[in-house]
Amino acid sequence: MRLNRRQMILSLLSISAGRLLPGCGSGPAKNREGASLLVFEPDRRRALCSAAERILPGAVEAGVPEYMDYWISRQPFSIVSDWKPILKVGAVHLDRIARAEYRRAFADCKPDEQDAVLTRFQKGEVRAKRFNSSAFFQRLVTLTLEGFLSDPKYGGNRDGVGWRFIGRTPCWWAPKRLP
Amino acid sequence: MTSVQKADVVVVGSGAGGAPVALTLSEAGAKVVVLERGPWYSVREFTHDEVGVCRRDFFVPYPYDGYDPKTIRKQGQKEAHRTSEGWIGVCVGGGTVHMSGFFYRFKESDLRLKSMTGGVKGADLADWPLRMDDLLPYYDLMEARIGVSGQAGINPYETRKRPFPLPPLHSHPAAKLLDQAAQSLGFHSFPTPRAILSRSYGNRPPCNYCGFCGDYGCENGAKSSTLASLIPAAEDTGRCLIKPGCMARRVLVDRDDRVTGVEYIDPQGEVKRIQARVVVLAASAIESARLLLLSETGRFPHGLCNRSGLLGKNLTFSTFGKATAVFDRGELEAKLGKAGMDLPFLLRSVQDDYWMEKTPLLLPKGGTYNFLLHHPNPINAAIRLALDSKWSLWGQKLKDRLHKYFHEELWIEFEVFGEFLPHQGCYLDLDPRVKDRFNLPVARITNRHHPASDDVNRLMVRRGMDILEAIRPAPRKVTPWTWATTTYHLQHGTCRFGTDPAKSVLDPCCQAHDIKNLYVTDGSFLPNSGGVPATPTILANSFRVAHHISKSFRRREI
Numbered sequence: 001m002r003l004n005r006r007q008m009i010l011s012l013l014s015i016s017a018g019r020l021l022p023g024c025g026s027g028p029a030k031n032r033e034g035a036s037l038l039v040f041e042p043d044r045r046r047a048l049c050s051a052a053e054r055i056l057p058g059a060v061e062a063g064v065p066e067y068m069d070y071w072i073s074r075q076p077f078s079i080v081s082d083w084k085p086i087l088k089v090g091a092v093h094l095d096r097i098a099r100a101e102y103r104r105a106f107a108d109c110k111p112d113e114q115d116a117v118l119t120r121f122q123k124g125e126v127r128a129k130r131f132n133s134s135a136f137f138q139r140l141v142t143l144t145l146e147g148f149l150s151d152p153k154y155g156g157n158r159d160g161v162g163w164r165f166i167g168r169t170p171c172w173w174a175p176k177r178l179p
Numbered sequence: 180m181t182s183v184q185k186a187d188v189v190v191v192g193s194g195a196g197g198a199p200v201a202l203t204l205s206e207a208g209a210k211v212v213v214l215e216r217g218p219w220y221s222v223r224e225f226t227h228d229e230v231g232v233c234r235r236d237f238f239v240p241y242p243y244d245g246y247d248p249k250t251i252r253k254q255g256q257k258e259a260h261r262t263s264e265g266w267i268g269v270c271v272g273g274g275t276v277h278m279s280g281f282f283y284r285f286k287e288s289d290l291r292l293k294s295m296t297g298g299v300k301g302a303d304l305a306d307w308p309l310r311m312d313d314l315l316p317y318y319d320l321m322e323a324r325i326g327v328s329g330q331a332g333i334n335p336y337e338t339r340k341r342p343f344p345l346p347p348l349h350s351h352p353a354a355k356l357l358d359q360a361a362q363s364l365g366f367h368s369f370p371t372p373r374a375i376l377s378r379s380y381g382n383r384p385p386c387n388y389c390g391f392c393g394d395y396g397c398e399n400g401a402k403s404s405t406l407a408s409l410i411p412a413a414e415d416t417g418r419c420l421i422k423p424g425c426m427a428r429r430v431l432v433d434r435d436d437r438v439t440g441v442e443y444i445d446p447q448g449e450v451k452r453i454q455a456r457v458v459v460l461a462a463s464a465i466e467s468a469r470l471l472l473l474s475e476t477g478r479f480p481h482g483l484c485n486r487s488g489l490l491g492k493n494l495t496f497s498t499f500g501k502a503t504a505v506f507d508r509g510e511l512e513a514k515l516g517k518a519g520m521d522l523p524f525l526l527r528s529v530q531d532d533y534w535m536e537k538t539p540l541l542l543p544k545g546g547t548y549n550f551l552l553h554h555p556n557p558i559n560a561a562i563r564l565a566l567d568s569k570w571s572l573w574g575q576k577l578k579d580r581l582h583k584y585f586h587e588e589l590w591i592e593f594e595v596f597g598e599f600l601p602h603q604g605c606y607l608d609l610d611p612r613v614k615d616r617f618n619l620p621v622a623r624i625t626n627r628h629h630p631a632s633d634d635v636n637r638l639m640v641r642r643g644m645d646i647l648e649a650i651r652p653a654p655r656k657v658t659p660w661t662w663a664t665t666t667y668h669l670q671h672g673t674c675r676f677g678t679d680p681a682k683s684v685l686d687p688c689c690q691a692h693d694i695k696n697l698y699v700t701d702g703s704f705l706p707n708s709g710g711v712p713a714t715p716t717i718l719a720n721s722f723r724v725a726h727h728i729s730k731s732f733r734r735r736e737i
Contacts, residue, residue, distance in 0.1 A: 054573075054574055055573045055574065055577070056573070056574075056577060056578060057574065057575055057578060058578070078235055078236075078241075079235060079236070079241055082243075115574065118573070122570055122571065122573070134570070137570060138570055141562075141565050141570060141573060142562055145558055145561045145562055145565070146230055146234065146558050148561075149229070149557045149558045149561060150228075150229065150230040150558065151226075151228045151229075151230065151231070153228075154230060162557075163557075165578075165581070165582065166557055166581060166582070166585035166586075167585055167586055168555075168557070168585065170227035170228075170229065170389075170391065170555065170556075170557070
């Protein structure tokens with residue numbers, strides 16, 4: 001249902017055609033049997049999605065998780081695939097800190113609790129071996145913003161919600177009144 | 180297994196340095212083959228997909244294993260690390276496809292930097308072995324052939340005698356305010372010349388004012404890349420064959436030190452050779468020098484054409500600076516009205532600090548202030564807002580800030596293009612360890628700024644900020660973004676030209692001193708970076724060299 005509606009909206013928006021990408025706009029990548037290839041294990045994914053939602057309210061609804069799936073799993077290799085390890089480890093630490101402070105997984109914490117945890121990452125205060133918590137936070141913000149404002153063909157900016165929010169679309173032709 | 184093809188001329192690279200040669204010589208009757216490493220896009224393939232085009236590997240390869248990295252070490256580092264810096268667009272048209280197209284000419288102080296300064300301690304300066312009068316007709320020719328728009332007679336420092344072939348593009352109404360601010364401080368602002376069509380030109384339509392010029396291909400063909408202008412014209416002669424996906428790996432010469440052809444890797448990965456009477460390298464200052472270093476032979480153990488020892492040396496980039504002023508849209512509209520407030524181009528430049536006669540600084544050569552609106556890329560703008568806050572802006576606060584930026588603010592900025600002094604600390608060679616996917620050593624950049632270039636740049640950023648601060652209605656905030664940094668895709672110097680073979684790699688016609696009929700026409704020939712982006716000068720010089728080669732053919736000297 002959602003797939004059909006998205007395709008319809010895409011054609012109505014007449015967004016620049018770009019290259020045809022396999023599996024785009026249909027949620028997480030699928031394997032040959034049609035089963036969903038979640039890039040992260042469910043717990044990690046929950047933590048990252050909750051973090052993205054705190055970083056930019058509305059991120060999940062806008063398809064940021066699907067956007068992240070797309071770029072992290074993309075073959076051939078993309079620069080974002082390189083970020084998979086730090087995102088995975090970051091998700092582990094999000095849950096670890098949340099459990100230590102609030103005895104719950106990060107995704108199950110209250111919003112202000114999640115914000116308190118995230119603030120520690122943003123400030124680089126989470127010390128762990130081979131893990132730079134502020135770098136993790138910056139990558140997460142970057143992916144969230146990309147996911148919110150990118151061409152919907154990558155799975156984010158669902159139905160153009162991000163472009164509607166900022167009031168502009170990078171369509172290939174925009175009429176202007178010339179003096 | 181190699182198979183032999185023949186041409187009169189082989190050109191390596193199809194951007195600003197290669198396309199004018201390919202066009203001129205095929206028009207003159209020569210059989211020309213252009214080897215271009217990258218793909219051949221149709222302009223209609225270009226999109227405004229910010230992630231796909233600007234934030235991944237569309238124009239420039241990833242720096243990882245299995246791709247085509249360069250390596251770089253900066254400011255005294257010992258180890259070089261992998262980078263994609265130093266790459267210019269890898270496609271037919273090269274950097275002209277993704278350039279913004281700010282098209283200023285060089286001035287006397289760019290050609291006479293050594294004699295006008297009397298030398299600068301620690302810098303290896305050299306005057307051009309040409310006069311401006313030798314180059315001027317080729318600037319005119321270049322502007323007419325690709326399509327450059329602007330307004331002559333306003334910039335008191337311009338180097339031209341004739342009008343632009345096209346009138347200027349429409350400016351955002353805030354340009355008036357910039358003019359007033361500049362004038363109030365004694366500066367002379369002028370409309371920025373652009374390699375963008377303001378009217379139909381030939382069979383190309385005019386600009387549609389979408390604003391996605393810099394870092395994007397122009398799907399309209401209105402930005403005057405060589406892809407949109409010169410390459411189709413070269414093809415139309417019926418004598419120019421463009422071969423995309425072909426990576427030159429060696430320049431071939433005979434025992435008489437004469438060029439015989441080029442060896443390259445075709446799209447299937449096979450090694451092929453093409454014989455030619457003339458070979459012109461235009462793969463960018465970094466890649467052309469790399470190709471010559473890779474072409475070493477018994478007679479040229481330090482790289483082809485390197486008897487001077489200067490191949491790869493005197494590498495220059497452009498010294499970059501930028502500052503931003505934040506305006507309230509409502510206040511601007513109250514003063515200017517609503518009409519034109521969505522136009523993407525500000526188009527104002529200032530060159531009063533090009534040559535600073537009375538400065539106490541070591542280098543009296545500044546450069547150009549290019550005033551413009553913030554790039555329309557939404558993701559980049561959003562990340563910039565987060566970054567400006569040191570990443571402390573997130574959550575609903577970030578969302579509110581985004582909304583405010585896009586709905587209520589207008590950012591006016593300037594970029595400084597400044598002289599980047601050549602010196603021994605900045606050069607190109609082959610990386611001793613890292614190889615690309617063809618198993619060839621990659622280019623290693625050793626980047627170091629001469630402190631005098633940076634001092635001038637810092638001064639210019641402060642002075643540019645003075646102009647922004649003088650705009651009325653006043654900006655909410657004026658902040659510097661960067662100063663004394665490097666614009667890598669403006670690259671020059673690795674095969675500098677000159678009359679003395681001991682002090683240059685190329686002669687005044689850009690022919691290699693050491694190898695007959697081998698020319699280099701990209702930015703490699705420039706002895707210094709200049710106080711403007713060198714792209715138009717590379718194009719003009721390429722037409723000049725092509726003209727010379729054409730005369731040599733006619734006189735049967737080749």
